[in-house]
Amino acid sequence: MSRNAIAAAVADAHRREWAFVLAATARVTRDLDAAEECVQDAYVAALDAWARQGVPRNPGAWLTTAARHRALDTLRRDRTLRAKLPLLIVPEPASGPEREEGADVIADDRLRLIFTCCHPALAREAQVALTLRLVCGLSTAEIAKAFVVSEPTMAARVTRAKKKISTARIAYRVPEAAELPDRLDAVLTVIHLLYTTGHTDPHGSHLVRPDLVERAIGLGRMLHELMPDEPEVGGLLALLLITDARRATRTDANGGLQLLEHQDRSRWDRGAIAEGDILVTEALRGGRPGRFALQAAIAALHAEAPSYAATDWPQLLILYDRLLRTWPSPVVALNRAVVTSMVSGPEAALGEIGALEQDGRLDGYRYLAATKADLLRRLDRREEARQSYQDALDLTENAAERAFLAGRIAEMSLSE
DSSP states (O other), X not given: OOHHHHHHHHHHHHHHHHHHHHHHHHHHHOOHHHXXXXXXXXXXXXXXXXXXXXXXXXXXXXXXXXXXXXXXXXXXXXXXXXXXXXXXXXXXXXXXXXXXXXXXXXXXXXXXXXXXXXXXXSOHHHHHHHHHHHTSOOOHHHHHHHXXXXXXXXXXXXXXXXXXXXXXXXXXXXXXXXXXXXXXXHHHHHHHHHXXXXXXXXXXXXXXXXXXXXXXXXXXXXXXXXXXXXXXXHHHHHHXXXXXXXXXXXXXXXSOBOOGGGSOGGGSOHHHHHHHHHHHHHHHSSSOOOHHHHHHHHHHHHHHOSSSTTSOHHHHHHHHHHXXXXXXXXXXXXXXXXXXXXXXXXXXXXXXXHHHHHHOTTTTOHHHHHHHHHHXXXXXXXXXXXXXXXXXXXXXXXXXXHHHHHHHHHHHHHHO
């Protein structure tokens, strides 16, 4: 195979296998920084070994073995060093891998590592960012897009989180059952942002990254098996299932973007929607629903509508108002503005867009400019719409989204 083909195979293995390999290696090193370094070494070694031997039938198993061997070599060197420094009296670790305290609580290596990384000693955003970087293998740029911040800002957050782990000597330890609820919201956020990144790839040539989408749904299912009585866990899984039920209709035969109003609803996965509906009902039953249960209810309302025009927009507005009270996010406010346009008209929604522009937290967010452009188009303010579409295009890297925005710009130009 050519070097380019080998590099492509390693890159594909990185996308698909990183989380598995890191989780398995961390069980040996019990140190996240050391595990990450060993896994990176394994991927580098794969470039040379696979060029000589060919790509293995199971790349993930090959990488896991290489990374664990590297970790064991490192541990042996450390033990040898301690043995030669008699003034440093350090107890020898037991032979063979130690049994983590929480290993029986969380069966899956990846989910266990996500709970471990969401350590309460770290700031909440640092927990989520570090977990997405280490466990999920997302790039700093992808995480920055998910948080709607600049890449340097996100890089600094990840660096600070790693430094705090090192300076505070926060050990790799699987949390016990009693510790899981305190980490749950961060874990839910990690899985949701992982899904969101796969749902619309920030940089890709295709709209969706199926590997990330399927990984997030798989983690959501495992989390629901672990904590079936937590309403927000059921709410998150419902949100992912109902949203992903539209996957096949989000692009046309040529890969072109299809907006919700133009999608063929007969092709939506009704089995996934039905499963999600049951979970939504359970999540909303009793107590005050959280942000994931409310987002799932919104998704379910869209899914049950016979057409875009026949959607129960007033009910959606009520749900968005509840969601904003529960989770006062500017992205939620932006989505609410779209619903406002369907209830009260695009002019009313433009007022909400103006408030978000003044707020500033969505500066550089491509969907703010794209939403404004669509409202202006519906008001037949073509030159302003064309400029807003251009603003959105300048902020967009996904090829399918760029093609859609370019088409709208051309449409506005032809209409003048």
